[in-house]
Amino acid sequence: MLPTPDYSAPDPTSLNTPPNYYQTKPKGSAGTPLSARSRPAVEQCGEADADGRQVCFGTSTPAAKGSSPKSGARTAGAATGVEWCNTDFENILATRFTECDVRSVPVYIRMDGVIQATARFMFLRMLELDGQNSFTEHLTIEPAQQIPTAFREINFVGVNHLCQGSCTPHEPDHSAWQGKTWWVPGEMHSASLTTSYTWDATAAGNAYLYKPDVKIDANILPSDGKIRPFMTGCQWSLDYDGGTEDLDQIRCDTTNAGPGTGCVFVNHAPTYLLNAKAFPQAAAHAWLIQKTTPNHPGSMADRKPLYYMGDSAQNSRSRNRICPTGWAATNGDASALVDAADALNCDEFAFASSYNSGGMSSAEGGMNPALLPGGTTPTGAACIGTYAKKHGTLVHLFSLNGTDPTFTEVCGRSAISGMHNQESMGNHFATFMRDMRIMDKDAYWLDTRMNDGGTCAYGTGGGQPVICKLTAA
Known part of the structure; x- marks a missing residue:
């Protein structure tokens, strides 16, 4: 049973969907063909002195998807202007245009390989794709806990930014830091630096x-009277959390994928939101196939993204195989139509414009x-x-006579209102495509905005739902 349509319900926007930590690469993307491709995280140490003492940046605590707060008793959000990007948690999150990587990084003194003292810092790097031929990095450093008295001073003395090809970092000088970049025991302040990047967008049609x-370089002074500081450094790409090492990969293009030129985090899959309140017939059909079939097309919960397929000729072939001419008129029911101008349509899912299409x-x-x-x-x-x-007064989705599903199928087709079918996608999907600069083979999720609320009555043969009362979000 479907909810009553509310045709005044506005289309939801994908621009405000929450960030997530899933690294979801375009179809067929094997890795990062760049010199900065990540390797297993390693500790980064300075040279040992004649006594066998040295200082190191250890590997960061694994960013277990925001599972635990930092050690300090205070709440210290970074001055990023993005609420979910702060130093309260070790985490890595992204949207299509913002990526935030927060790490708890130890700095330690050791003698002959044995750690003598450890100071832990929160490192935050946020990348914002905020321009047509530019983007911005916000770097924040602050202690995660009181610095042990075994350290006299920890001084972050400089940064050096890197990029590839026509991408150019504009290195700020040390005066651009907001806040002191050195700490002694008892200090818990933050220091932040903003760095801009530009890229060459003069040639059209490129990605x-x-x-x-x-x-990040640092001088570390122990508290035992050693005058000459120990030096070491930390390079961001040498300390990624496993499975998220390419979440900060940026694709910039001068194609017609979006308005003007621009950039996206290509390995973050955006979410397309169906307007289930206005077009429940289409949303319910997508919900049914996503929920009950083994491939769960577009389901973020099942990590089964849709992959956009941009070949119009293939789109037509796929659609004609699933929805041959006249199928909806033969198998549909006119009571599902909105008005006299409406006509029955065959709604296929997964979409013909996806590599997931049956x-x-x-x-x-x-x-x-x-x-x-x-x-x-x-x-x-x-x-x-x-x-x-x-x-009665409500529309339902029924199985076609003689074709009750086994729920092992890989796709669905449904004879529904043409208005619901076309308006649930149409300009709304085209806007999503342009906003997110979707290209061929890019991954995306589908939120059907439908919920069964635990109302499904289950059959005895295989435990699959047979009757569900759906509500629209």
Whole structure:
């Protein structure tokens, strides 16, 4: 049972979706073809003196997705202007245009390999893609706890930024720091530095990959009267948390993917939000296929992204295989229509404009071809088949007669209102594409904005839902 449509409900915007830590690369992307590609995290040490003593930056605490606060008793948010990017938690999060990496990094003195004293700092680096041919880094350093008295002073003496190709960091001088860059026992202040980058956007029709990096150098003085400081440094790319090492990779382009030129974090998948309140027939169909089929297309919870497929000819082939001409009129019910100008449509999911489409063969690059037993050509007959029909005052989705699903299918097709089918995508999806600068093979998630609220009644054969009452968000 579907909720009553509210045609005045505005389209939700994907620009305000929460950040997440999933590194979701474009289809077929094997890695980062850049010199700054990450390696396993390593400690970074200065040279040992004649007595065998040296200072090191250790590896950061694994950023276990915001699981625990820092050691200090206070709450010290970084001055980034982005609420979710602060030094309260070790974490790494991103949206399509902002990436925030917060690390708890130890600085220690050791003798002949044995650690004698440790001071722990919170390092925050936020990258904002805030210009058409530029982006910005905000770097914040602050103690995570009181600095032990074994240290006389810890002084961060300089930074050096790196980038590739036509990407140029504009190195600020030391006076650009906000706050002192040295600490003695008892001090808990923050120091922040903003650095801008530009890239060459003069040639049209190009896309570039960048992976900005920063080296942070420090002088460490122990408290035992040693006058000459020990020196060491920390390079950002040598200390990534596993599985997120390419979340800060930036793709900048001068194509027609978005308005003007611009950049995105290419390995962050944005989320497309269906307007379930206005178009519940389309949203309910997508919910059904995403929820109950083994491939869960577009589900962030199941880590099953959709991958945009930009070939219009292939789009047509895939759609015609799943939704041949006349299928909706033959299998649909006119009671689902909105008004006299409406007409029945075949709604396919996953979308024909995705590599997840059941209508795209493996030879064509498809991930989930819908094949009947013994068949070699994808067909909608292998999908879950449903149709929308009014029952009482509300519209329901029913299984087509004689085609009750097994819920092992890889796709769905449903005969629904053409207005619901087309308006749930149309200009709304085109806006999403441009806002997020989506290109061929880019990953994205689909939020159907539908919820069963635990109302599903389950059958006895396999435990799959047979009746659900859906609500729209």
